[in-house]
Amino acid sequence: xxxxxxxxxxxxxxxxxxxxxxxxxxxxxxxxxxxxxxxxxxxxxxxxxxxxxxxxxxxxxxxxxxxxxxxxxxxxxxxxxxxxxxxxxxxxxxxxxxxxxxxxxxxxxxxxxxxxxxxxxxxxxxxxxxxxxxxxxxxxxxxxxxxxxxxxxxxxxxxxxxxxxxxxxxxxxxxxxxxxxxxxxxxxxxxxxxxxxxxxxxxxxxxxxxxxxxxxxxxxxxxxxxxxxxxxxxxxxxxxxxxxxxxxxxxxxx
Amino acid sequence: xxxxxxxxxxxxxxxxxxxxxxxxxxxxxxxxxxxxxxxxxxxxxxxxxxxxxxxxxxxxxxxxxxxxxxxxxxxxxxxxxxxxxxxxxxxxxxxxxxxxxxxxxxxxxxxxxxxxxxxxxxxxxxxxxxxxxxxxxxxxxxxxxxxxxxxxxxxxxxxxxxxxxxxxxxxxxxxxxxxxxxxxxxxxxxxxxxxxxxxxxxxxxxxxxxxxxxxxxxxxxxxxxxxxxxxxxxxxxxxxxxxxxxxxxxxxxxxxxxxxxxxxxxxxxxxxxxxxxxxxxxxxxxxxxxxxxxxxxxxxxxxxxxxxxxxxxxxxxxxxxxxxxxxxxxxxxxxxxxxxxxxxxxxxxxxxxxxxxxxxxxxxxxxxxxxxxxxxxxxxxxxxxxxxxxxxxxxxxxxxxxxxxxxxxxxxxxxxxxxxxxxxxxxxxxxxxxxxxxxxxxxxxxxxxxxxxxxxxxxxxxxxxxxxxxxxxxxxxxxxxxxxxxxxxxxxxxxxxxxxxxxxxxxxxxxxxxxxxxxxxxxxxxxxxxxxxxxxxxxxxxxxxxxxxxxxxxxxxxxxxxxxxxxxxxxxxxxxxxxxxxxxxxxxxxxxxxxxxxxxxxxxxxxxxxxxxxxxxxxxxxxxxxxxxxxxxxxxxxxxxxxxxxxxxxxxxxxxx
Numbered sequence: 020x021x022x023x024x025x026x027x028x029x030x031x032x033x034x035x036x037x038x039x040x041x042x043x044x045x046x047x048x049x050x051x052x053x054x055x056x057x058x059x060x061x062x063x064x065x066x067x068x069x070x071x072x073x074x075x076x077x078x079x080x081x082x083x084x085x086x087x088x089x090x091x092x093x094x095x096x097x098x099x100x101x102x103x104x105x106x107x108x109x110x111x112x113x114x115x116x117x118x119x120x121x122x123x124x125x126x127x128x129x130x131x132x133x134x135x136x137x138x139x140x141x142x143x144x145x146x147x148x149x150x151x152x153x154x155x156x157x158x159x160x161x162x163x164x165x166x167x168x169x170x171x172x173x174x175x176x177x178x179x180x181x182x183x184x185x186x187x188x189x190x191x192x193x194x195x196x197x198x199x200x201x202x203x204x205x206x207x208x209x210x211x212x213x214x215x216x217x218x219x220x221x222x223x224x225x226x227x228x229x230x231x232x233x234x235x236x237x238x239x240x241x242x243x244x245x246x247x248x249x250x251x252x253x254x255x256x257x258x259x260x261x262x263x264x265x266x267x268x269x270x271x272x273x
Numbered sequence: 274x275x276x277x278x279x280x281x282x283x284x285x286x287x288x289x290x291x292x293x294x295x296x297x298x299x300x301x302x303x304x305x306x307x308x309x310x311x312x313x314x315x316x317x318x319x320x321x322x323x324x325x326x327x328x329x330x331x332x333x334x335x336x337x338x339x340x341x342x343x344x345x346x347x348x349x350x351x352x353x354x355x356x357x358x359x360x361x362x363x364x365x366x367x368x369x370x371x372x373x374x375x376x377x378x379x380x381x382x383x384x385x386x387x388x389x390x391x392x393x394x395x396x397x398x399x400x401x402x403x404x405x406x407x408x409x410x411x412x413x414x415x416x417x418x419x420x421x422x423x424x425x426x427x428x429x430x431x432x433x434x435x436x437x438x439x440x441x442x443x444x445x446x447x448x449x450x451x452x453x454x455x456x457x458x459x460x461x462x463x464x465x466x467x468x469x470x471x472x473x474x475x476x477x478x479x480x481x482x483x484x485x486x487x488x489x490x491x492x493x494x495x496x497x498x499x500x501x502x503x504x505x506x507x508x509x510x511x512x513x514x515x516x517x518x519x520x521x522x523x524x525x526x527x528x529x530x531x532x533x534x535x536x537x538x539x540x541x542x543x544x545x546x547x548x549x550x551x552x553x554x555x556x557x558x559x560x561x562x563x564x565x566x567x568x569x570x571x572x573x574x575x576x577x578x579x580x581x582x583x584x585x586x587x588x589x590x591x592x593x594x595x596x597x598x599x600x601x602x603x604x605x606x607x608x609x610x611x612x613x614x615x616x617x618x619x620x621x622x623x624x625x626x627x628x629x630x631x632x633x634x635x636x637x638x639x640x641x642x643x644x645x646x647x648x649x650x651x652x653x654x655x656x657x658x659x660x661x662x663x664x665x666x667x668x669x670x671x672x673x674x675x676x677x678x679x680x681x682x683x684x685x686x687x688x689x690x691x692x693x694x695x696x697x698x699x700x701x702x703x704x705x706x707x708x709x710x711x712x713x714x715x716x717x718x719x720x721x722x723x724x725x726x727x728x729x730x731x732x733x734x735x736x737x738x739x740x741x742x743x744x745x746x747x748x749x750x751x752x753x754x755x756x757x758x759x760x761x762x763x764x765x766x767x768x769x770x771x772x773x774x775x776x777x778x779x780x781x782x783x784x785x786x787x788x789x790x791x792x793x794x795x796x797x798x799x800x801x802x803x804x805x806x807x808x809x810x811x812x813x814x815x816x817x818x819x820x821x822x823x824x825x826x827x828x829x830x831x832x833x834x835x836x837x838x839x840x841x842x843x844x845x846x847x848x849x850x851x852x853x854x855x856x857x858x859x860x861x862x863x864x865x866x867x868x869x870x871x872x873x874x875x876x877x878x879x880x881x882x883x884x885x886x887x888x889x890x891x892x893x894x895x896x897x898x899x900x901x902x903x904x905x906x907x908x909x910x911x912x913x914x915x916x917x918x919x920x921x922x923x924x925x926x927x928x929x930x
Contacts, residue, residue: 036842052546054545054548058550062550063548069846082342082512083511083512084509084551084553084673087343087344089337111676145339148444149448153402156398160401164400168408171408182436185339208403
């Protein structure tokens with residue numbers, strides 16, 4: 020891989036706090052290596068700002084290996100930027116060329132209020148999980164791990180849904196700010212497994228109710244969520260969610 | 274000062290006897306007892322969930338925006354358990370034995386045996402929670418091999434085992450939040466332990482969004498705050514991983530044990546330049562099938578695929594025929610360093626070795642061909658089938674490698690180099706996981722207890738969950754049973770006020786320096802000192818220099834650090850400054866500990882102490898002890914030795930040949 024350096028113009032969303040008006044600020048960065056990650060380029064910019072006695076840009080990040088789900092930049096109109104099936108922290112500067120202008124915004128959704136600059140509050144996702152995204156089994160209650168065989172296909176499908184990292188890119192990509200891909204991934208993960216069966220009906224109903232309460236929008240099946248998901252969570256999970264929801268609402272015993 | 278409180282009796286009965294005799298707290302009293310948990314990785318989330326289920330009032334804290342982000346999530350390869358589902362001779366004793374030997378005889382027998390005993394329960398618990406482990410076609414759980422063992426006891430979920438286990442524990446935690454048993458404080462950082470009459474009674478935490486300090490009372494405080502690998506600046510830890518909670522506890526009286534025991538993981542993506550902010554691990558599971566090599570000729574600049582088979586040195590297979598590419602991490606890392614230092618390294622930096630999948634791809638391809646009865650198929654078809662198999666097993670890791678390096682590992686061997694990954698040292702704890710401060714506990718990577726001088730792969734997840742799900746629920750009862758007589762202490766108590774003042778004075782001091790140098794550049798400099806002089810190989814002269822350099826760095830930090838913004842606002846630079854200040858102090862203690870330990874063992878390799886063929890040379894007569902350091906004053910510690918007794922296993926020189 021040929022390495023190269025580049026100079027870039029960045030237009031970054033700045034917002035002091037949730038109650039203040041935000042605005043775009045333009046910055047120049049020089050000699051950025053194509054081997055850097057996108058966040059390392061932000062590190063360079065922040066060091067530069069500190070040197071110039073300006074306030075660095077706040078952004079969420081932690082593992083920097085694409086798994087914790089904390090990073091959350093909306094880059095050139097796309098959550099996590101231009102690469103397919105990728106998180107911001109794994110986006111590398113070879114995706115850009117010398118002279119490019121890059122626009123960086125926070126996730127935009129009513130249910131994800133801005134805390135500062137590019138940092139948003141995603142605790143709504145935790146509350147959706149609290150509404151039923153678990154299997155009620157206390158520590159010590161378990162039977163032997165091999166007592167219930169699970170068809171490999173089902174276990175694999177449950178795993179594919181469970182890979183969701185809860186970053187919120189699906190919400191940010193959706194024109195309705197819907198959380199259906201996130202929610203459906205959890206409902207699929209748990210309802211595909213025999214262990215999740217006893218709570219199958221109440222889980223889906225309660226989680227959907229919580230999602231609505233949080234102010235996420237409705238799903239209109241445009242598929243932007245699937246296209247942007249760093250873990251390639253399939254939109255077919257939303258179809259499964261709808262089936263589960265319908266069956267549960269129709270057959271609920273209460 | 275140190276009493277490990279190891280129960281009497283034969284090793285295999287200790288835990289059972291303990292559980293049969295420890296004190297219990299009745300359900301009505303549990304409701305009145307409050308427990309603070311700092312950190313929500315595998316240890317913290319599992320402890321919070323389990324204690325919440327028992328009925329204790331739990332408050333859990335994490336610095337991330339959600340408990341699900343803790344760095345346990347990044348563990349790739351798997352979790353060990355003595356299930357013997359493969360019928361390959363595994364047992365509780367074998368797992369216990371492998372862990373003690375892997376740790377180079379510097380861990381406690383009783384703790385490790387308990388870990389092996391509860392390992393099987395962990396798998397059962399996680400399956401019941403819906404953790405989607407890999408399965409075979411018959412629907413049963415699948416296993417693979419990890420370093421330092423000769424059985425297949427590692428359970429996994431592709432390359433995302435830590436993620437799946439953490440989500441399991443996180444969901445159990447959120448269930449307790451919904452039930453009102455756990456109150457969750459995310460974006461909060463613990464900045465002080467509050468002690469009343471010698472016991473831990475609470476914490477001072479800072480709300481990282483508003484910057485405000487908060488007082489929280491607890492009848493007991495559990496630190497589940499992970500390891501301190503970021504003292505090296507570059508490591509596989511998350512950017513936020515830090516020692517602050519453990520360090521505050523240390524300065525309030527909790528002994529810090531074996532700080533110099535650091536794990537350098539052999540297979541990480543090499544450093545690409547000065548801009549590098551962190552390093553990325555390539556799972557140890559890749560050593561199941563990948564072969565590690567360097568050219569036989571020094572400074573060979575040919576492309577890897579142009580170097581013929583007979584001109585390659587598969588140095589692990591050559592030096593360790595019995596374990597080959599699956600030697601433990603410390604051994605594999607040192608062997609890579611040895612080859613690179615001797616001038617056989619590859620890539621532009623020459624600080625890398627190859628991890629090659631070509632042989633595995635062909636081998637798997639031939640198996641597929643044979644299944645189809647197409648043994649005569651052309652090689653390229655066989656290779657194509659082989660790539661499919663490898664993709665199924667390791668696809669996400671290969672994709673990650675390609676994203677970071679821009680190279681396709683299906684075509685070109687991966688370049689890897691060792692990197693800081695895990696810290697075996699940590700807060701000293703007794704058998705009950707209590708630190709030397711009553712009421713203050715340490716779980717998971719934050720404690721020192723189970724891995725000795727080197728941790729085996731797939732054992733960190735096991736230990737974190739063992740501590741949280743199956744150990745602390747018993748041992749904390751033994752302490753809290755006597756606390757039912759003590760009413761909650763008001764946070765107006767003078768001890769809380771004094772602790773809060775200490776924290777706010779320190780924050781004010783940091784902000785008042787208004788120097789010229791960013792926090793990041795201090796951290797980088799500390800990391801360089803630590804990596805050069807207290808890294809994969811250490812010697813007395815280098816360690817002494819490092820101590821002087823760190824003391825100078827500390828002075829410079831406290832007179833020249835530049836922190837923008839204010840205290841009562843969202844200010845990541847200030848958060849980082851506090852963490853780096855603590856890392857600087859820890860770095861000094863690590864060097865001191867490494868200097869004190871005049872032997873080589875596990876991840877601690879003192880160049881002066883090695884066998885003629887370059888293996889670690891232990892000194893059991895003089896150093897078979899846990900070095901527990903008590904903080905006295907600035908740059909001043911007192912060493913306490915807890916001697917290690919081996920009643921069941923006879924320590925020998927570790928041999929993987």
